[in-house]
Structures are given as structure tokens and as C-alpha cells.
Amino acid sequence: xxxxxxxxxxxxxxxxxxxxxxxxxxxxxxxxxxxxxxxxxxxxxxxxxxxxxxxxxxxxxxxxxxxxxxxxxxxxxxxxxxxxxxxxxxxxxxxxxxxxxxxxxxxxxxxxxxxxxxxxxxxxxxxxxxxxxxxxxxxxxxxxxxxxxxxxxxxxxxxxxxxxxxxxxxxxxxxxxxxxxxxxxxxxxxxxxxxxxxxxxxxxxxxxxxxxxxxxxxxxxxxxxxxxxxxxxxxxxxxxxxxxxxxxxxxxxxxxxxxxxxxxxxxxxxxxxxxx
Amino acid sequence: xxxxxxxxxxxxxxxxxxxxxxxxxxxxxxxxxxxxxxxxxxxxxxxxxxxxxxxxxxxxxxxxxxxxxxxxxxxxxxxxxxxxxxxxxxxxxxxxxxxxxxxxxxxxxxxxxxxxxxxxxxxxxxxxxxxxxxxxxxxxxxxxxxxxxxxxxxxxxxxxxxxxxxxxxxxxxxxxxxxxxxxxxxxxxxxxxxxxxxxxxxxxxxxxxxxxxxxxxxxxxxxxxxxxxxxxxxxxxxxxxxxxxxxxxxxxxxxxxxxxxxxxxxxxxxxxxxxxxxxxxxxxxxxxxxxxxxxxxxxxxxxxxxxx
Numbered sequence: 001x002x003x004x005x006x007x008x009x010x011x012x013x014x015x016x017x018x019x020x021x022x023x024x025x026x027x028x029x030x031x032x033x034x035x036x037x038x039x040x041x042x043x044x045x046x047x048x049x050x051x052x053x054x055x056x057x058x059x060x061x062x063x064x065x066x067x068x069x070x071x072x073x074x075x076x077x078x079x080x081x082x083x084x085x086x087x088x089x090x091x092x093x094x095x096x097x098x099x100x101x102x103x104x105x106x107x108x109x110x111x112x113x114x115x116x117x118x119x120x121x122x123x124x125x126x127x128x129x130x131x132x133x134x135x136x137x138x139x140x141x142x143x144x145x146x147x148x149x150x151x152x153x154x155x156x157x158x159x160x161x162x163x164x165x166x167x168x169x170x171x172x173x174x175x176x177x178x179x180x181x182x183x184x185x186x187x188x189x190x191x192x193x194x195x196x197x198x199x200x201x202x203x204x205x206x207x208x209x210x211x212x213x214x215x216x217x218x219x220x221x222x223x224x225x226x227x228x229x230x231x232x233x234x235x236x237x238x239x240x241x242x243x244x245x246x247x248x249x250x251x252x253x254x255x256x257x258x259x260x261x262x263x264x265x266x267x268x269x270x271x272x273x274x275x276x
Numbered sequence: 277x278x279x280x281x282x283x284x285x286x287x288x289x290x291x292x293x294x295x296x297x298x299x300x301x302x303x304x305x306x307x308x309x310x311x312x313x314x315x316x317x318x319x320x321x322x323x324x325x326x327x328x329x330x331x332x333x334x335x336x337x338x339x340x341x342x343x344x345x346x347x348x349x350x351x352x353x354x355x356x357x358x359x360x361x362x363x364x365x366x367x368x369x370x371x372x373x374x375x376x377x378x379x380x381x382x383x384x385x386x387x388x389x390x391x392x393x394x395x396x397x398x399x400x401x402x403x404x405x406x407x408x409x410x411x412x413x414x415x416x417x418x419x420x421x422x423x424x425x426x427x428x429x430x431x432x433x434x435x436x437x438x439x440x441x442x443x444x445x446x447x448x449x450x451x452x453x454x455x456x457x458x459x460x461x462x463x464x465x466x467x468x469x470x471x472x473x474x475x476x477x478x479x480x481x482x483x484x485x486x487x488x489x490x491x492x493x494x495x496x497x498x499x500x501x502x503x504x505x506x507x508x509x510x511x512x513x514x515x516x517x518x519x520x521x522x523x524x525x526x527x528x529x530x531x532x533x534x535x536x537x538x539x540x541x542x543x544x545x546x547x548x549x550x551x552x553x554x555x556x557x558x559x560x561x562x563x564x565x566x567x568x569x570x571x572x573x574x575x576x577x578x579x580x581x582x583x584x
Contacts, residue, residue: 010447011384013419017376018343027373034366035359102359106400110357111367111414114322114349115374117340275325 024116025125032129037098042137045091045179049084049141050148056083057149061156077159078171078240081146085175085238088141089182092134093203096186099130101196109276119271123191127264130187135180142175167240170249174237181234181260182207188263192270207231227252230259280330283316283477290316292477293330298455300421303448305468305485306457307562313477314457315354318426322351334422346375346418352411354426354457360400364391364410367399368417375418385413390439404431412440422453429463441467461562465489473562497534499527500550501541510544511537525549 057080103109116122153159186203193199214226223245236252283291291313298304308314319325321332323339342348368382386395389409429437448454458464471488473481501507517531534553541548
């Protein structure tokens with residue numbers, strides 16, 4: 001009771017620093033690494049990126065003997081190596097969404113905006129910290145996936161491709177870049193929608209529902225429109241070949257970065273105008 | 277501080293043309309029934325919500341324009357503002373980083389609010405009282421010149437309530453501005469020097485706690501005398517004075533202070549057996565002041581029914 005019955009002195013702060021973009025980034029890094037949900041999403045992303053190509057390579061190897069020449073021609077070593085990217089993008093997207101919607105659902109956003117009332121530094125910091133973490137986190141798995149799947153296939157002497165082969169290194173690293181951009185896109189969606197379920201549904205709609213729906217269109221329309229969808233434009237980052245129905249690497253990359261920039265810009269516009 | 281502050285949520289008017297100034301060195305209580313706009317006002321001060329009209333500044337600047345906002349205002353909001361999945365320590369650390377505040381300060385505050393043993397546990401598992409302590413730690417993190425707390429004693433045990441009371445008084449004694457809302461009138465009467473009372477988003481009173489209670493008491497003085505008729509005559513000479521018999525030889529006098537009554541009795545050489553100024557409790561004072569407001573609500577309902 002003695003601690004209670006006398007007035008407590010609040011220790012004074014020797015110096016008080018101003019809010020800077022770098023300090024907000026450090027704060028966001030602390031937030032990102034201190035959540036179990038984030039760590040699980042990361043773990044799932046890494047695991048899927050490695051395990052699916054390994055599984056795919058093992059299955060291809062064991063069934064190679066019974067495959068028709070047509071089927072064999074359809075298999076490409078890079079498609080196998082990057083098979084995990086198509087699935088782990090969902091884990092990365094969920095992570096990107098949670099970085100922002102987790103703050104809205106728990107009320108943390110009020111604390112964040114009280115500390116940084118200008119708000120935009122929070123969005124920039126979240127985007128930058130998340131982008132760096134997502135890229136550094138996903139780069140090793142895509143490399144491991146490539147070499148592991150190649151190692152499995154090499155035991156049957158099939159579907160060999162060298163990392164130094166033209167475009168291979170670019171495509172493999174492009175897989176990590178693609179995942180990073182998917183995460184940024186999802187973060188922007190999360191900041192716009194401000195609700196976890198709604199943001200994930202929106203993301204899934206854009207990346208997983210709309211593309212197959214395009215098949216309902218007459219095929220010449222489908223070919224004209226589909227290549228401009230975010231998922232198709234982004235896919236060029238990790239595709240070795242580009243045909244008439246897809247954009248070139250440069251055009252696809254630029255368009256996908258544009259989509260990401262657009263969602264972040266809309267998020268920024270809304271962030272400073274809406275009540276919290 | 278606040279000038280003509282107004283906030284509508286759609287058609288709903290939460291704060292209506294509210295103007296007030298909060299002084300440093302005092303504990304200012306912010307009173308009002310539930311839904312009267314206290315929390316909204318605090319959100320407007322922090323610019324979490326934008327006002328529909330009016331303006332609010334802190335030390336001459338908008339909150340947003342301060343370079344070190346946490347050094348300016350430390351706030352505890354009524355709604356929880358903590359990520360449930362993060363530990364108390366990491367929550368404070370993340371906030372501290374934005375202002376370049378170090379780990380030592382975070383540790384100091386965790387000790388100060390008594391969360392040392394649970395600092396590494398997820399905040400989502402905290403009780404209401406522990407959550408309030410964490411919120412208070414966050415509010416004090418930046419060594420702020422203004423402390424703004426929304427219902428700080430909510431969920432605290434008696435020891436915690438006492439702790440908050442001492443804390444607030446101590447902060448005010450250090451010259452800080454302390455602005456604290458509560459629906460516990462008795463708590464405010466022990467803690468607050470000054471009161472701002474609102475009802476339905478409008479200001480009802482803005483005065484010292486003493487004045488508030490005195491005014492609501494209506495200056496009622498209880499007088500007991502064996503010379504009832506003579507005293508009655510002597511007192512009724514003044515304007516706006518009412519004397520009501522409350523028993524044999526007992527009066528309730530309004531419109532005069534105890535001093536005035538005593539002097540009037542002495543001047544007329546009358547004997548007094550009792551002379552007691554009646555103090556309304558803060559609750560009573562509050563009820564008296566917000567009564568019109570409540571009636572207004574009831575009238576509103578009736579007119580709506582009439583339209584239907």
C-alpha cells in the first residue's frame with residue numbers, strides 16, 4: 001500500500017525527439033516482428049514456396065515414364081520451380097492485409113495515429129518495412145525451390161535447366177519480387193477496406209475469381225482484356241516466355257507496379273480524410 | 277482550447293458548438309451522461325475524427341502540427357487501442373520508437389503502472405484493469421504536458437482507483453494539464469479542481485468543483501431558532517429570499533449565505549440554535565444540472581410519437 005498512498009513522481013524524459021519517417025519505420029518493424037499471426041503467415045508463405053515445387057518435381061519424376069509426349073512437352077522446369085509462388089501469394093497477401101487491418105480490428109490504429117497524427121508516415125513505413133521483409137523473406141525460398149526441384153528432376157535426368165540459362169535467374173528472383181508486390185497490393189487493399197475479411201475477399205476476388213471468369217468472354221475479348229489484369233501482368237515477372245496473349249516482361253512489370261502504386265495512393269488519399 | 281466544436285456522425289449530432297479551455301496545473305473533470313459526447317470530444321482533440329465545424333488546438337497548435345505529439349498530449353481513450361496479439365512491452369516499445377524514446381523509459385513506465393510481471397504477455401489476455409494500466413503507461417510515455425484520460429478508473433479495483441487519483445493530482449501538481457472524463461461523480465469530487473459538464477454534446481457548466489456543488493445546492497441554509505417569527509421577518513426584508521418552514525423552529529432559507537443570516541440574527545438580537553449550509557453531493561448537483569437535458573430528451577420522444 002505504501003506505493004499507492006503517496007503521490008508518484010513520473011520520471012521525466014531527458015530529451016524528447018520529434019517524429020521522423022525513419023523512427024516510424026522502426027516502430028513498424030517492431031510491430032511486424034512482435035505479432036504471432038504475422039510470424040505464422042510468413043512461415044506458411046516460406047513453407048508453401050518450397051514444399052509445393054518439391055512435391056511437384058517428385059510427382060513429375062515418378063510419373064514421367066507413363067506420360068504422353070504431349071504431357072511431357074507441357075511440363076516446364078521453371079513452372080515446377082515456381083509452382084509454390086501461385087499458392088504462397090495468398091499467405092503473403094493475408095500478411096499484407098493484416099499489417100493494416102489488424103490495427104483497425106483491435107483499435108491499435110488509434111494509438112498509432114495518436115503517436116503519428118499526420119498518418120501518412122505510418123502508411124509509408126508500413127509499406128516500406130513490409131516490402132523489404134517480404135522480399136528478403138521470400139528470396140531464399142524461391143532459390144531453394146529452384147535448386148531443390150532441379151535436384152529431384154536431375155536424378156531422372158529430365159527437365160534440366162541451368163540457373164545461368166538466359167532469363168532463369170531473372171524469373172526465379174522475379175518470383176520473390178512478384179510476392180513482394182502482391183503483398184504491397186494487398187496492404188493497399190487492406191488500408192482501403194479496413195476490415196480483414198473484406199480485404200482478403202477483395203484480394204481473392206481480383207486475383208483468383210476474376211481471371212477464370214474471363215473465360216466466359218469470347219476468346220478474342222478474353223485475350224484482349226486478361227493480360228491487363230493485375231495477376232496476369234504480375235505473372236510476367238516470373239514467366240520465362242511471353243507470347244501474343246501476354247504482356248512483355250517490362251510492360252507487365254510496369255503495369256503491376258502501377259496497380260500497386262494505385263492502391264497505395266488511394267489508401268493514402270482515404271487515410272488522411274477518414275475518421276478513425 | 278476548443279472553439280465552437282461540432283461533430284455530426286451522419287444525422288447524429290455528437291458534439292454541438294462546444295467551447296472550452298483547460299488550464300494547466302489543475303485536474304479538470306469532464307462530466308456528462310453516457311453518450312453526451314465526451315469521448316467524441318477527446319477524439320476531436322486528437323484529430324482522430326475531423327470536426328464538422330469549429331476548431332480545437334493544444335498550446336496554440338493543432339495536434340497534427342506538433343513535431344512530438346506524444347510529448348504534447350498523452351491520451352487514454354475509452355475504446356481499447358492496443359493490438360491484442362502484442363505484448364505490453366512491445367506495444368509500448370513500438371509507440372516509443374516513433375519519438376525516438378528508448379527501452380529504459382518503457383521499462384520505467386511498466387514498473388510505474390505495476391505491469392512488470394505481465395509485460396511480456398499478450399495484451400489480449402489482460403483484464404480490464406490491466407488494460408487501463410497499460411493505457412495509462414502509453415499516455416505517460418512521452419512525458420506529456422497534457423494528460424487526457426477517458427474514464428481511467430473503469431475496471432480498476434479500489435487500490436487502482438486510489439492510485440489513479442494520486443497520479444492525477446501529482447501530475448497536476450507538476451504543472452501539467454490534466455483533463456479526465458468520468459461518469460463517477462463521487463470520484464470527480466475527490467479528484468477534480470474544475471469541472472466541464474456536457475449533456476447531448478452541449479456545455480452545461482464550466483466552473484470550479486466547489487462552485488458547481490454550491491450552485492447546485494441552491495444556496496440552501498438550514499436555520500433553527502426559538503424566535504421563528506422574528507427571524508422570518510428580519511430575513512424576508514431582502515430581495516429573492518425565500519424562507520420555508522421545515523419543522524418546529526426549523527427553516528430552509530434560500531437566497532442568503534450562512535454569514536448573512538448569522539449577521540442578520542445578531543443585528544436583530546435573535547438567538548440561533550443551528551445554522552447549516554446544505555451541500556448537495558456532486559451526484560445531486562449533476563442531476564440538477566442535467567435534468568433539463570433529460571426532460572428535453574423525453575419531450576423529443578413525445579413529439580416524435582405525435583408525428584407518427
